[in-house]
Amino acid sequence: MRARGQWILFAAVALGISGMLSRIGAADRTQLGSVEGRLVHSDGRPVPRASITLMTHPAPGQFPVLEGTENTDAKGSFRFGGVPAGAYMVQAQWLSATAASNVSVANGATTRVTVVLQD
Numbered sequence: 001m002r003a004r005g006q007w008i009l010f011a012a013v014a015l016g017i018s019g020m021l022s023r024i025g026a027a028d029r030t031q032l033g034s035v036e037g038r039l040v041h042s043d044g045r046p047v048p049r050a051s052i053t054l055m056t057h058p059a060p061g062q063f064p065v066l067e068g069t070e071n072t073d074a075k076g077s078f079r080f081g082g083v084p085a086g087a088y089m090v091q092a093q094w095l096s097a098t099a100a101s102n103v104s105v106a107n108g109a110t111t112r113v114t115v116v117l118q119d
Contacts, residue, residue: 036110054068
């Protein structure tokens with residue numbers, strides 16, 4: 001009987017810790033930001049199906065870190081969610097043309113950017 005009581009106590013503590021950790025994780029996710037944007041040609045037309053890469057903007061002597069890669073939709077739009085606060089570079093590639101833009105992401109905020117492809 002004593003072993004059963006210890007098992008129940010262990011299970012209750014484990015569930016309590018698990019619930020606490022999931023609440024902490026949820027709180028952390030609300031502190032992340034996002035980057036939303038559009039890729040357009042120099043004349044303003046949207047660029048569909050282009051590759052967009054989000055990379056950290058490195059300090060001198062450091063290498064950038066890849067945060068994610070997305071493709072633009074039919075309207076040239078893209079979105080990166082769950083981005084930690086900091087400085088980033090949005091890079092776009094479509095066929096042989098490329099473009100880049102620097103952005104800053106704040107906790108809990110959405111940063112909007114329009115990247116213009118010089119083609």
